Every structure is written in C-alpha cells, then in structure tokens.
Amino acid sequence: MLDLQTQRATPEERDLIATLEQLSLRSGSHSPSLATMLEALPDIDVKIDACYLSNPLATDLFWSYFNSDASADPRFFMRLLEAYPSQNRIIAERLAPTIGVDPGGLFIANGATEAIQAILHNYSSHVHVNVPTFSPYYEFATPKHEVTMFQLDQDEDFILDPERYVRSVNKSGADTAILITPNNPDGYQIPDDHLEWILSQLSGLRTVIVDESFIHFARAADSHRLPTLVGLTEKHPNVTVVKSMSKDFGIAGIRAGYAIMSPSRVNELLDHGYLWNINGLAEYFFSLFSRQPFLDEYRTVLRTYNGYISDFISRTASAGFTRGFPTSSNFQLMQITNGMTSELVTTLLLLRHGVYVRNCADKIGLDGEFIRVAIRTESENGHIFQALEDVLA
Numbered sequence: 001m002l003d004l005q006t007q008r009a010t011p012e013e014r015d016l017i018a019t020l021e022q023l024s025l026r027s028g029s030h031s032p033s034l035a036t037m038l039e040a041l042p043d044i045d046v047k048i049d050a051c052y053l054s055n056p057l058a059t060d061l062f063w064s065y066f067n068s069d070a071s072a073d074p075r076f077f078m079r080l081l082e083a084y085p086s087q088n089r090i091i092a093e094r095l096a097p098t099i100g101v102d103p104g105g106l107f108i109a110n111g112a113t114e115a116i117q118a119i120l121h122n123y124s125s126h127v128h129v130n131v132p133t134f135s136p137y138y139e140f141a142t143p144k145h146e147v148t149m150f151q152l153d154q155d156e157d158f159i160l161d162p163e164r165y166v167r168s169v170n171k172s173g174a175d176t177a178i179l180i181t182p183n184n185p186d187g188y189q190i191p192d193d194h195l196e197w198i199l200s201q202l203s204g205l206r207t208v209i210v211d212e213s214f215i216h217f218a219r220a221a222d223s224h225r226l227p228t229l230v231g232l233t234e235k236h237p238n239v240t241v242v243k244s245m246s247k248d249f250g251i252a253g254i255r256a257g258y259a260i261m262s263p264s265r266v267n268e269l270l271d272h273g274y275l276w277n278i279n280g281l282a283e284y285f286f287s288l289f290s291r292q293p294f295l296d297e298y299r300t301v302l303r304t305y306n307g308y309i310s311d312f313i314s315r316t317a318s319a320g321f322t323r324g325f326p327t328s329s330n331f332q333l334m335q336i337t338n339g340m341t342s343e344l345v346t347t348l349l350l351l352r353h354g355v356y357v358r359n360c361a362d363k364i365g366l367d368g369e370f371i372r373v374a375i376r377t378e379s380e381n382g383h384i385f386q387a388l389e390d391v392l393a
C-alpha cells in the first residue's frame with residue numbers, strides 16, 4: 001500500500017514501512033508490542049517507547065522497592081515462583097482501605113481489561129461507546145451483544161456534550177454506557193458537575209462504567225488520598241468504576257487493575273471464577289499500597305511527572321507543527337496537518353529517531369490523520385519533540 005506519500009522516504013525506509021505494515025495488520029486494533037517489533041525488525045533502534053502509555057518515574061520507584069525487598073529476603077523470588085498468590089477476596093480486603101471503599105464491592109483484576117471483560121460479559125447486552133475510545137469496550141462485545149456509538153466532536157476538542165450524549169444513550173436503547181475520563185486517546189476529562197448530571201440521567205441503565213484509569217494525571221493528589229471517582233458508586237448503584245494501574249504506576253507488564261461495583265455482582269463473579277487471577281508479582285505490587293512510604297514517594301514522583309506533562313504540552317502548543325489537542329492525561333493526541341499520513345509519520349519517527357508513537361489510523365471515530373504521543377521523562381520528551389519537529393515541520 002505504498003502511496004505517493006512514501007516518496008518522502010528513502011528506498012530503504014520504504015522496505016521497512018512495508019514490514020511494519022505487516023506487523024500492524026497482525027496486531028489487530030492494538031499496536032505491535034515493543035518486543036514484537038524488535039523481533040521483526042532487529043535493525044531498528046527503538047530508543048523511546050512513546051506508544052504505550054506509562055509513567056516511567058513510577059516504574060523506577062516500583063523497581064527500587066522491588067529490589068530492596070528482594071535483597072532483604074532470600075526467599076522472595078522462590079516464593080513468587082512456587083506459592084499460590086492470595087485469593088481475590090483477600091487482596092480486596094487488604095486494598096479496600098487505601099482505595100476508600102467497602103471490600104465487598106471491590107473486584108481485583110488481572111489488568112483492568114479483565115474487569116472490563118467480566119462486566120461486559122455478565123452485566124451488559126447492548127453497549128453504547130463514545131468514539132474514539134479504548135477499543136476493548138467494543139471488541140469484547142460477543143455476537144450476542146449490540147454495540148452503538150456516540151461520535152465525539154473533534155472540532156470541539158472531543159468534549160462530551162452532556163445533553164447530546166444523554167439523548168444519544170436514550171435513543172440507542174443501550175443498557176450499558178461507557179464513560180472514560182480522562183478519555184483515551186484524546187485526553188478529555190469530563191468536569192465533575194457534567195459527570196454527576198449524566199449519571200443522574202442514566203440511573204435507569206443496567207450498567208454504567210466510569211473508567212478512571214488516567215485520573216492521576218488529571219488532578220492533584222492530596223496528602224491523604226490519590227485522586228479517584230470511586231465515591232460515585234455509593235450514590236449511583238448501577239455505576240462501576242474501573243481503574244487500571246498500568247499507566248500511572250508504570251507496570252503494564254504485571255497486569256493489575258480493579259473495579260468497584262455492587263457487592264452482589266462481585267459475589268456473583270467470584271463465586272464462579274477468578275479465584276487466583278492475581279499473580280504473585282501483582283500481589284506484591286498491591287501490597288505496596290498499604291505501605292505509607294511507597295504512597296508518599298509515589299505522590300512526589302507523580303507531581304514531578306505531571307510537571308513534565310505540562311511542559312511538553314505547552315511546548316507542542318507553541319510549536320504549531322501539528323494540531324495538538326488539550327489533554328488531561330499523560331499523552332497527547334495530534335492531528336497531522338501538513339498532508340503526510342499518520343502511517344508515514346509514525347514510520348519516519350521510528351526509523352530516523354527511534355521514537356515509537358501510536359499510529360491512530362485504525363481508531364474508529366477519528367476523521368483525518370492522527371498520532372498519539374505518550375509523554376515520558378524530561379530528556380525523552382526533548383528527544384520526542386525534536387523528532388516530531390524534524391519529521392513534521
């Protein structure tokens with residue numbers, strides 16, 4: 001599928017573009033993982049993964065705790081390997097006070113994706129999703145499900161108009177609505193009063209998912225509690241709050257997340273499965289939650305990282321070589337406005353600069369050429385910015 005666009009690339013780069021296209025086709029609606037890509041293209045030097053969304057400072061923090069705990073206990077690794085992890089309900093009991101919920105309503109998941117699947121497969125038959133979105137919300141629909149979509153308006157920076165939205169849900173006849181705030185891939189955060197009003201209007205639905213996986217980047221953590229919307233589940237019994245730990249804690253490889261829902265749903269799910277769905281490493285990660293020093297250090301690291309995010313966003317805003325959308329998260333959606341395709345931009349960033357960004361060509365609900373750039377450490381952000389400038393300006 002080489003088009004006129006690729007004339008901007010050298011013949012060598014064109015070969016690599018073709019290989020990358022093949023890889024993307026095989027990965028479906030998610031980007032090939034870094035490991036998959038390095039395997040297929042050993043000559044490419046990927047210096048920065050700005051495709052997957054992750055707080056690199058939090059990864060370092062986890063790593064330092066992990067190393068010091070492992071060196072303090074000679075049996076640490078052996079236990080991880082040979083022992084069963086704790087059961088779901090046990091981990092929920094330990095975790096509930098930190099999250100600020102009743103343990104009975106807490107479902108611990110092997111990545112938030114597992115919770116999303118559990119909810120959609122058990123408490124939903126017709127899902128209304130806002131597009132663009134995080135694709136599992138419609139991909140996990142079975143042939144028995146119906147899926148309808150609400151198009152977010154890119155001319156309005158993807159803001160969610162509460163009245164238009166509620167009308168659309170009602171008209172669709174869906175029994176399930178999905179609200180991601182801040183949303184992936186655009187980074188728009190629904191203001192509290194809008195969210196409250198929307199939920200009050202949707203009280204007749206069977207299930208409303210509020211996905212707050214990126215909330216730590218949207219608002220400041222106070223000294224007692226990390227930012228969260230879990231309080232919504234008390235007032236709105238049909239609401240499930242879903243939270244991934246992959247992005248803010250920088251631990252996507254461990255697979256850790258949770259969902260807050262009615263205790264009767266948690267019981268129903270746990271009575272029929274999910275006994276040891278949390279592996280030992282994820283259990284170790286969750287144990288760090290009950291340790292005040294870890295939480296305090298995480299808050300500090302988060303504040304620093306959120307500073308890097310604002311710096312990056314103001315830099316791209318003033319540079320003007322793309323249309324960068326306002327974001328309340330740790331990534332920025334960019335529309336390419338110079339006539340290049342997102343595929344070419346993604347490939348050139350990789351080949352020339354070793355910067356791997358998300359090509360959004362397969363995202364439903366985006367009209368035009370878009371990439372999503374994950375925001376990283378200060379020095380990596382500088383490198384990403386220069387790469388963007390070189391390829392786009």
Ligand SMILES: *Cc1c(COP(=O)(O)O)cnc(C)c1O
Nearest residue numbers: 111112113134184213244246257
């Ligand atoms: C990444 C993501 C998740 C799921 O992440 P896990 O790695 O499965 O915990 C859920 N929701 C949104 C909006 C995401 O971007």
